[in-house]
Amino acid sequence: MTHVRLLFLAALIAAGAAGTEASAQDRRPYGGGTPGSMSQGEARERAREERQISSSEALSIARQRAGRARYVGALPPRGNSYVFRFEDDDGRIFDISVDARSGRAGGG
Structure with missing residues (x-):
């Protein structure tokens, strides 16, 4: 019975880690490609325009x-x-x- 519990616990941990990785990929700057959001190139250009020299x-x-x-x-x-x-x-x-x-x- 202990082996079954260990296998079940390992499966839960693996499923939780996979879910965390997927949700981290969904969080991209500036909306990550949703309609109306900036592309990465546009975001870089905006950052370049906003950057100031000292x-x-x-x-x-x-x-x-x-x-x-x-x-x-x-x-x-x-x-x-x-x-x-x-x-x-x-x-x-x-x-x-x-x-x-x-x-x-x-x-x-």
Whole structure:
């Protein structure tokens, strides 16, 4: 009788593990293919669009754009852009903005 109980218990454990694995596969990000949900490619693209570079990465990009100009300081962000102030050898002050999403620099 003990062997029957062990076999029954082993069967229950195996069935429970298989059910847990199947339910984990059903839980996919963004709905997992249900109507109206995003595909994995769309989800990756949205994450890429929402990702932002850090202020230190943006400053590095701005310094490259500014060349030999001296870094003066940072200004408050403008929209989705970091803004950094530089001074060139002639004493001219200028700003360089760096888009927080794309990393593109403008100004100078």
